[in-house]
Every structure is written in structure tokens, then in C-alpha cells.
Amino acid sequence: MSKYLLNKFLYSVDRDPDLVQLYKDDPAGTVTWWETERANKILNVIDSEESTWLAFTDDERRALSTYDQVALFEMGAHPFLTLTLFIAMFEHDHEPMAYVRAYADRMSHIQMPYPDIST
């Protein structure tokens, strides 16, 4: 399991308006493309010096491909990154506050202590 790579996906997509739209339009395709083309790019480093070892597990790929924010939380993905990106994609389809409250309700079964988000 790689909390780092989950976070890297969420971070990379959230900061780029084109990728936010791509992920909203085609989640599974975006995850596949990103894992193939971007997962091993070291930010701030030229392409030829990329990493060689980063890959999602099946569960991680599925959670990202199905917008499963509960699974992402349970895997220890950084909750701020998930929330920010999901708000960008989905909040404007809802009444004010309705989306973020429903987002919390979907996690109401989760007890303290929360999953560790350390990377």
C-alpha cells in the first residue's frame, strides 16, 4: 500500500484544472493514464530522471477509479487532499453545504482513532 502515491495522484490532479476536468469526465481512464505516464515522474526533475518503482495496488486503483472517498480515508490518504479535489469536482452540483455534509455522513461509521496518514 502506498499512501504516498495516492496522495501524489490527488495532489497532482487537484492543482491542475485540466486534470481535474479529466478526472471528473473519466475517472478510470484518468487513473490508468496517470499511473502509466505520471506516477513515476519526480516533480521538479526532468522526465529522463524518473522513478522506477511506484505503482498502485488493485484496491488503490479501484478506490480512485470509483471516487470512493471512504476507502481512500480508510487507506490513510491525506483527507485534506481528497476533500479539496472532490469538492472541486462535485460540490457545484449540490446545494450549499449539502455536498460536504453528505461527504461526512458517508464516513459516519468511522471511529477514532482514524487511520494513520503518516507517509
Add this chain to the structure above:
Amino acid sequence: MAEIAAVIASTHHPFYYKTSLLPVNERPPFADEWISKMTAFKETLTRAKPDVLVMIGSDHFHQLWLDNMPQFLVGKAPWFDANWYNEEREFGLPRLKLRGQEELAAHILRKGLDADFDLAFSNELRIDHSVTCPIIALRPAADLPIVPIYTNIFAPPLPQPRRFVQLGKAIRELVESWDSDQRVAIIGTGHLSLELGGPRQFGEHGPDPHFDRKAVDWIASGDIDGCLAEVTLDSLHEPGNATHGFMDFMLMMGVAGDGIKADYVETVDLFHTMEAYFTWYPNGTPA
């Protein structure tokens, strides 16, 4: 030597800017009280007549990332561009460009390193809403040079709470030892209890009002020992999963000093978080 014109600690709420721009008849019910208290808070900085602002905040995964994460970082650059696409998108925050005070930044870095704080630095830093929220609320002209200092309250493993207090005390001494006739305000923002991306987010009030009351008392009375006796990296998970941002308040308690009561204290109970505003005048309340 430089004079500390004011020490200010505050929550940073990215929606204040948008709320403050709404026409009166479109404001939500909580807005009038919030705007009025923030306007009074702003006066506490204006009255201090600062020349330079040391701004303590925390990057929210904008420029600082997990492949290279500093614990404490000082921005040393002639200019700082500010705010990011996703902050415009989510909060409606404007892009800003702020002047840097490189001489003070260099002094803090050199003397901070010599005092055993292994500070990272950045010569090209785009800053985010943890610094721009207080600029927008307290100094909307954005006309003063700044030294931004980022802390890691966001990406564990984090420094211990006592380290935040120690760094705050050091920043106070470093600013006071700067050979300058400038008046420096030290402004830091953090959070009280806060949950983001978890089951307790966006409730009717902050996730832990009991913690918030205690926290406001610690800060207002300068009770560093009482605060350090209760607050640990583990304990901060209990009041809400984003409550480690409280350690920036602890840093500011270090700046203000042991047992030093705040000269100005105000709170606003918003629907999902408590806002809190504190000002100290180390050299007496300005006229």
C-alpha cells in the same frame, strides 16, 4: 534594534474574503458579526503602525510536497506571488504579489541556524491562504514587506508542540535582535479544533467546543505550561483531524511570551469552526 509593534495570532478562514464582499442583503446570518469583529481586529494591527510583517503559516500542499518536506521554512525573496488556482477555485481568493524583506529573512535564517533551529529556506516561494488570509483581513492594502515562515502542521511526522513554542520564542528574540529601526508585527495563523475530510467535518459548530474554550483560555492568558501539559501530537487527533494547526497558535504563544495576557481577545462561533483573534502589544498599547 527593531521593535515588535504587535504580536497577532488568529485562525485563518479562507471564506472570509468572499463573505466580506457580499452585498449586505445577500449575507448569511453569521456574516455581520464576523465582519464587525474582523474589522475591529484589523484595527489592532493598524494602530500598531508596523513597517514589516513576519507571517507565520503553513503551506497546504501547494508548493511544499512529500518528496521534499521541510518542517520549518523561511521565505527569503524580493517578492512573493500568492494564492493558487485551487484557492481561487474553492474560496474565490484573489492573486496577490507581496514584497519580501530579505534583510530580516537573512537575519532570521543566519541567527536561527546559529541558535540550533535547522531552518529550511526558499528563494522562490508562492505563498498560500495561511498567509494571505490575515493579509486580506488585517492589511488589505498588502503594502508592507513580509518574511513568510512556514511550519509543517500538515504532513506527519510533525515536530513536537514544544518545538513550535521554542521556535516562537526564538523568532521573537531574532526579530528583536535585528539591527534596524523598523517596527515589526509578527502575525501567525492556525486553527482551533477542526475536521476536514472526515466524519466530523462541517457540523453545526467546531468539532470540539470544549477544546476550543480551553485553547482560547491558554492563548489569552499566555498559559504555555498548561497548554504543553495537555497538548501532544497524539492528543491533537481527538478534537478533529486538522487540529494540529493549533500548533501554530502555540508558536505564537511562544512569540508573545510566558504568562503574557493578550491585549485583545475575540472569538466568533461559525457553523463548523470557532474563529479566534488575539493581539499583544509588547511595548504597550498604542494610542
